[in-house]
Amino acid sequence: MSVNRTELVAAVAERSSLTKTQADAALSALQEVLVDSLGKGEAVKVTGLLSVERVERAARTGRNPRTGEEIQIPAGYGVKISAGSALKKAVAAK
Missing domain, CATH: 4.10.520.10 (IHF-like DNA-binding proteins)
Structure with missing residues (x-):
């Protein structure tokens, strides 16, 4: 069993008192930071x-x-x- 993006967004929203839209935006921001940092060679x-x-x-x-x-x-x-x-x-x- 695995958790897909929709389920992850819903779980984060529930546990953090954020809306699903806000949780999705936070997950997207995390993805962007990871991609940008790794692209620059930063851990x-x-x-x-x-x-x-x-x-x-x-x-x-x-x-x-x-x-x-x-x-x-x-x-x-x-x-x-x-x-x-x-x-x-x-x-x-x-």
């Missing part, structure tokens, strides 16, 4: 919840799964998300 850390950072991936040799042919994968960037202590406790308790 975003919410103590106890999570940290998100851009990581560099080195160029490497891969293999085409259909043909078995070796291919060169260029260097690039990825995103690393680490759970904070509150998330780790929530998962361990279940």
